[in-house]
Amino acid sequence: MRGDGRVRRGPSGGPPPAVPADAARAAEVRAITESSRSLRGPLLPILHTVVERFGYVSDDDIPMIADVLNLSRADVHGVVSFYHDFRRTPAPSHTVTLCRAEACQSVGAGALYAATAERFSEDSGVEVGEVFCLGNCALGPAGMIDGRLHGRLSSDRIEALGEGWTR
Amino acid sequence: MSTVWVSADSAATSVGADEVAEALAVAGITVRRNGSRGMLWLEPLVEVETDDGRVGYANVAAVDIPALIAGGLDGGEVDGLDRIGVVAEYPWLARQHRVSFARVGVTEPTDLTAYIDNGGYAGLARALSLAPEQVVTEVTTSGLRGRGGAGFPAGIKWETVRTATADVKFVCCNADEGDSGTFADRMLIEGDPFTLIEGMTIAAHAVGATEGYIYLRSEYPAAIAVLRRAIDIAYARGYLGAGIQGSDLSFDLEVRVGAGAYICGEETSMLESLEGKRGEVRAKPPIPALQGFFGRPTVVNNVLTLGAVPMILADGGEAYAALGVGRSRGTQVFQLAGNVARGGIVEADFGVTLGELINDFGGGTRSGRPVRAAQVGGPLGAYLPAARFDVPMDYEALAAADAMLGHGGIVVFDDTMDASAMARFAMEFCTKESCGKCTPCRVGSVRGVEVIDRIRAGTDRDANLVLLQDLCTTMTKGSLCAMGGLTPMPVQSALTHFPEDFTGGTP
Ligand SMILES: Cc1cc2nc3c(=O)[nH]c(=O)nc-3n(C[C@H](O)[C@H](O)[C@H](O)COP(=O)(O)O)c2cc1C
Ligand code: SF4
Ligand code: FES
DSSP, rough: OOOOOOOOOOOOOOOOOOOOSHHHHHHHHHHHHHHHHTTTTHHHHHHHHHHHSSSOTTTTHHHHHHHHHOOHHHHHHHHHHHTTSSOSSSSSSSSEEESHHHHTTTTTHHHHHHHHHHHTOOOOEEEEESSSSOOTSSOSSSSETTTTOOOOOOOOHHHHHTOOOOO | OEEEEOSSSHHHTTTTTTHHHHHHHTTTTOOEEEOOOGGGGSSOEEEETTTTTEEEEEEEHHHHHHHHTTTTSSSSOOSSEEEEGGGGHHHHHHHHSSSSSSSTTTTTOOOOHHHHHHTTTHHHHHHSSOOHHHHHHHHHHEEEETTTOOOOOOHHHHHHHOOOOOOOEEEEEOOOSSTTTTHHHHHHHHHHHHHHHHHHHHHHHHHTOEEEEEETTTTTTHHHHHHHHHHHHHTTTTTSSSSSGSSSOBBEEEEEESSSSHHHHHHHHHHHHHHTSSOOOOSSSOOTTOGGGGGOOOEEEEEHHHHHHHHHHHHHHHHTTHHHHHHEESSEEEEEESSSSOOOEEEETOBBHHHIIIITOOOOOOOOOEEEEEESTTTSOOOGGGGTTBBSSSSHHHHHHTOTTTTSEEEETTTTTHHHHHHHHHHHHHHHHHHHHHHHHHHHHHHHHHHHHHHTTTHHHHHHHHHHHHHHHHHHOOOSSSSHTTHHHHHHHHHHHHHHGGGSOOO
């Protein structure tokens, strides 16, 4: 049996984390980690909170989280790299994440994705990404634009939604 | 003036329902936010309360609100608006058999009083009057099978957990709903979250669990918010926590958010993820019912499985078993998606045919072109041609047609569908979403994409078709889980039913 899942702080396994570049961020990541430590299986909730707060998981966050949870850096790194949600670079000003799964493909999502990627290819402030199903499959093509779900999308509609964007 | 209802479901808000509600509120109208009735092609659907019931207007935009208000909000015809009459009597809805979705679209999702007034928590009340083994017996009697895809009998799983001994047991709800063409879990959670909470509480009593977790995908932010609010309310009103409703039952419940990995819908991968690890699939045995979350006996059930439980306990297992056909008992929540004119939720007794769903309910394609095929049961499900739409929608009949029900999603395609492109996509999806643990899936899918590309290009077509079939056999036989094991299903069904799309070289 693998224990009961509650993480307890034990003697630190490895050397202390190197001095992080951003001390304020490091302190906050430590606080986030400590406040979730008593959960069963706290790592995903912690990583979600870090991404919500800072937009991404930085190289310095990983040893910090590992230290508090008494895990190896490789363990934490392995988890971060497994999941799409835990991005490793700062988020751009705007994100257009289009569904490319079957139901949306049946109403033209493939062409819409290609056209949108092309439309913003020169624009470093807008990141066009793909996702497989947003649960809006009767009103496709679907997409998340700056975190908000849209249905019946078209190039014109995306253009209109992006009109006021500064970047 | 009349109260007006506007859905807050995320499908409705994805096409402007929030703006409609806002325009009404600004004009001083009392607006209430329900879930969606599941008639998604009509959204935003605005419902005006009248003495005859709630009268609906379809596809309303914020700019239509002045006209609607000028019309007097009396439920009558309004120039320029599509009035559909009393919503509950609308034939598309009235023809369904709403059991799990009885309250969705009717009540405000987090109004616990309305939930109880509409039959909610009657199931828990009865369950608490029964011994745990009697509760399991009711579920076994109902014939309820898992709605997440595999169709395993829920009562048998619960009995395994109930009779296991451990320091702690868990109930984990699988709300990862990653299949393209499915959205019923999301809509039940957004539209009637207490149904799931009640179902999990009954499961806890039945098996002796004290903690529950709902693994809800991060792609569903609105569902996460609604469910967390509902859980807070349930705690505040004594429906969660210690000594639920004065009984001995204590049950704590928490939402955990997924992180964008399809494979985490596979139950052992989900448990790994809940434990804070990479979502790699575990070898079975041991089964989760005996060694699940942190090695303890764990019920893992889909949202719709658990959502059916309150009614089963309230009305008795026999009543549920009286619905459906053969070994598929009760109702199934079908989801009509893709290129379909009238997409949404159709809850019907098992045994309705695929053609009735796509043609009678769905009204054919949205594009107006002929229906060519439907993919049934998600990305690992088969493509069926229109000629096979007479298949009854139950577990056994679909299996006999080399297809599967999966989570009940039906994705419609018109005659512009390219079956070899869809087969290629199935392999591509597997390369992206494989957990990487076993070779047939991880490497086989990459090879699959290459081979299909060669077939599509017309290179050594016959040899590559043989290679593709061999590859499918290897994946089916050699994969640890159904991700690699079932990816061949869409590929081979496309080959079987649409061989003309694999002739290669032609546009
Ligand atoms: C690749 C893969 C993805 C799956 N995704 C889901 C899912 O999103 N939701 C779900 O309930 N079950 C999913 N399942 C099925 C689960 O493994 C499991 O059978 C189910 O959660 C058990 O609950 P049930 O008996 O109530 O259906 C998936 C299975 C596989 C192989
Ligand atoms: S079949 Fe694919 S997803 Fe399943 S365990 Fe093997 S590698 Fe992982
Ligand atoms: S397939 Fe695009 S939202 Fe489901």
